[in-house]
Amino acid sequence: MKKIGFLSFGHWTPSAQSATRSAADALLQSIDLAVAAEELGADGAYFRVHHFARQLSAPFPLLAAVAARTKRIEIGTGVIDMRYENPLYMAEDAGVADLISGGRLQLGLSRGSPEQVVDGWRYFGFEPQQGENDAQMGRRHTEELLEVLRGEGFAKPNPQPMFPNPPGLLRPEPWSDGLRERIWWGSGSDATAVWAAKLGMNLQSSTLKDDETGEPFHIQQARQIRAYRAAWKEAGHQREPRVSVSRSIFALINSTDRAYFGSSREGGDQIGYLDEKTRAIFGRSYAAEPEALIAQLAKDEAIAESDTLLLTIPNQLGVDYCAHVMEAILTHVAPALGWRE
Numbered sequence: 001m002k003k004i005g006f007l008s009f010g011h012w013t014p015s016a017q018s019a020t021r022s023a024a025d026a027l028l029q030s031i032d033l034a035v036a037a038e039e040l041g042a043d044g045a046y047f048r049v050h051h052f053a054r055q056l057s058a059p060f061p062l063l064a065a066v067a068a069r070t071k072r073i074e075i076g077t078g079v080i081d082m083r084y085e086n087p088l089y090m091a092e093d094a095g096v097a098d099l100i101s102g103g104r105l106q107l108g109l110s111r112g113s114p115e116q117v118v119d120g121w122r123y124f125g126f127e128p129q130q131g132e133n134d135a136q137m138g139r140r141h142t143e144e145l146l147e148v149l150r151g152e153g154f155a156k157p158n159p160q161p162m163f164p165n166p167p168g169l170l171r172p173e174p175w176s177d178g179l180r181e182r183i184w185w186g187s188g189s190d191a192t193a194v195w196a197a198k199l200g201m202n203l204q205s206s207t208l209k210d211d212e213t214g215e216p217f218h219i220q221q222a223r224q225i226r227a228y229r230a231a232w233k234e235a236g237h238q239r240e241p242r243v244s245v246s247r248s249i250f251a252l253i254n255s256t257d258r259a260y261f262g263s264s265r266e267g268g269d270q271i272g273y274l275d276e277k278t279r280a281i282f283g284r285s286y287a288a289e290p291e292a293l294i295a296q297l298a299k300d301e302a303i304a305e306s307d308t309l310l311l312t313i314p315n316q317l318g319v320d321y322c323a324h325v326m327e328a329i330l331t332h333v334a335p336a337l338g339w340r341e
Contacts, residue, residue: 001339003307004042004044004334005042005044005045005308006033006037006045006322006326007312008030008033008045009048010315011026011055011315012054012316013316019321020315027062030066031062031066033315034075036319036323037323038072038073040323042330043074043308044310046074046077046078047063047076047077047078048077051081051084051115052116059077060094063097063101064097064100066101067097067104067105074105076105077106078108079108079112079185079204080108081138082109084120087141092173094179095176095179096174098182099174103178107183109183109184110185110188110204121134139195142185146183146200149175149180150180151180153170180200182202183202185204187209187224187228188206190227193205194227197228200235202244203242205224205245205306207248208282210279210281211279217281217282217283219301221302222301222305225306226305242307242308243306243307245303245305246309246310248286250264250287251328251333253289260314264287268284269281269283270282290333311329
């Protein structure tokens with residue numbers, strides 16, 4: 001049994017060709033799509049976070065709204081760029097969203113990706129410490145958040161407070177018990193996957209990673225997951241970790257599917273550069289009739305290694321079509337691969 005959810009970037013553009021023409025459209029449609037996904041029996045509604053872009057950005061108001069409209073589905077991010085985040089304020093926001101959801105928040109974090117602006121985190125008031133680069137700053141913010149989410153008090157109370165305090169040192173409120181175990185790290189390399197395992201975070205692995213061996217994407221990603229699980233075991237954590245992978249998968253059921261994605265049938269991995277030093281491999285998209293799709297996906301080693309699959313959805317095609325994309329996978333593909341009983 002595999003958990004299957006969707007991952008939306010929440011793109012919007014004021015174009016006649018887009019069904020998502022404003023930020024309001026992107027937000028409201030995201031809520032509607034999460035409701036539709038829950039009704040279809042999907043397991044997760046995840047949202048990407050990008051700053052300075054016509055995409056979803058501030059995640060917690062959206063997650064809280066989704067939580068209030070749903071009852072069962074996991075809600076999460078994939079991922080929040082921790083270079084931009086104040087860990088204490090984030091702990092409060094996350095606690096609110098998690099309590100509204102009844103403990104369904106799955107919070108994906110990372111150091112971030114190439115941005116719309118140069119050093120965008122500086123505009124948010126953050127600077128690396130001396131001897132630290134921006135990636136290290138993002139990981140430091142993450143470690144600070146993880147410490148706060150333990151729920152231990154650390155702030156000295158005012159001896160003459162406006163309201164009575166509980167005894168001892170204080171922590172940010174509200175605090176949500178169990179959220180610490182539902183933090184994920186979006187890893188682009190084997191080394192950061194091992195780092196995440198040591199800290200007791202679940203693993204999110206996307207449709208791209210550092211090209212570390214020159215092998216096909218799914219093989220490198222499967223190796224990354226195995227390295228993560230080995231590091232988790234070595235660290236001695238008492239619970240089982242969770243691992244998600246993201247994929248663009250389209251079952252060609254009708255003429256609309258073929259018009260949109262029929263040309264993607266023979267796609268393969270691609271190589272690119274995230275910056276002047278980082279060679280990355282981008283995993284292929286899958287688009288085929290269900291029987292062919294089942295045969296192709298059965299060979300994807302990284303999907304086999306994961307317990308959660310996030311389907312990247314083309315949100316600008318509208319809620320109804322994205323729901324159709326999910327339903328096609330849940331109905332025509334997942335059962336044959338043993339992802340659904």
